[in-house]
Amino acid sequence: MAKGAHGSRQAAWEFFGAELKRRREEATLTQVELGARVFVSGGYIGQFEQAIRKPQLDVAQRIDAVLQTAGFFERMWRKLIDDKRYADYFAEVVELERMATKICEFAPTVVPGLLQTAPYARAVTIAANPFVTDEYVDEKVTARLERARILKDVTRPEFWAILHENVLRVPVGGPAAMAEQLEHIAALAHERKVLVLVLPRAEGACAAMGGMVSLMEFDDAPPTAYTETSFSGELLDSPAVVKRVQRAYDLLRGAAMSPEASLALISSAAEDFRRCTSST
Known part of the structure; x- marks a missing residue:
């Protein structure tokens, strides 16, 4: 915006x-x-x-x-x-993202929206809505890329993302799109615009947190948590509940690989997808 x-x-x-x-x-x-x-x-x-x-x-x-x-x-x-580009349960979250000073996300299955590239976002949108028009897809992808602009602002929030290792392995949109997506994440991390950690598959129990989770902090307001599954989401602002989500996120962060090891794994996965592209 x-x-x-x-x-x-x-x-x-x-x-x-x-x-x-x-x-x-x-x-x-x-x-x-x-x-x-x-x-x-x-x-x-x-x-x-x-x-x-x-x-x-x-x-x-x-x-x-x-x-x-x-x-x-x-x-x-x-x-x-109300913003028709977003699901009803998500429109308010977009507003909160713009005001947040810190955002911490856990992504168990797909790359978080704020980190997605256009080809990846397009593939995710079509997979969830296989019978929609191109105009619908273009609108959703454009909205997602607009959200991501907050990571380029001078006043951008501190952004943490914990990605389950499966997020790096599933070829959403095909090898070329996936390689581009992982290279994009690596570039943001190298530029120190985001801090990304990978939760190894071996830490299976830690992924029991469930679906996607986002924690947001603000200068002049209490923190808020947002949880999402495939077709619904819930904004949580009860202090006791948010505190429990923060504790669960801290446990995930403790089980994740170091930033350096995570970035190396992301770059390695991108290279693997690039090789798949060149060999076809």
Whole structure:
């Protein structure tokens, strides 16, 4: 997203927060009192009002019910979060990625979206949606590449990725696409834009964490976790739950190969795919 568009959307969230504060005060409720009625802390209500943190949809709906605002906050939430290029459960995560100061991901099956190349992203999209149009595929790939721009910004987040070794071995899109994908990851690591670790197959039990996991940290808001399976995702912001996810991620990081050994394995796998390409 262009800087101007991001600034415009942030201004809209500030309006959301200002309206929330105005209508809360009209209802003679404190932040703590409103928070208790919509099942979040008073501190969260304060962060919503300052546009530091964005509420989830169900919270916006409960705010409407408590403040009797006839769906105002739900409609505004949908307008600000809704982006048809992303699945409904993922659109809010894209917003959070843009604000994060640190992102830590675990990828058990495919390369994380922020690291994907166009051919790899295209292959993944078509595999999950074999009957869609080229326009649909192009839109999804373009959106994914736009997300990845945050890794090139001067203010880019600190980005960690733990890849299960299987991610390096499955030839998504064919040997040429896979070689390009792994070379891209290696280049980002060499440029110190990302830190990538590989979880060896031998550490089988550690992969029991399940599906893809992303942890995000922010300057002025508590950390958030996001988990995803093939067709659904869930944003987690309960401090106790996020703490458990962080602990599980720390265990994965402890079981992973060193950054140097991981990069060597990624480069070696890329060379293997290149050889497959040249021999055909």
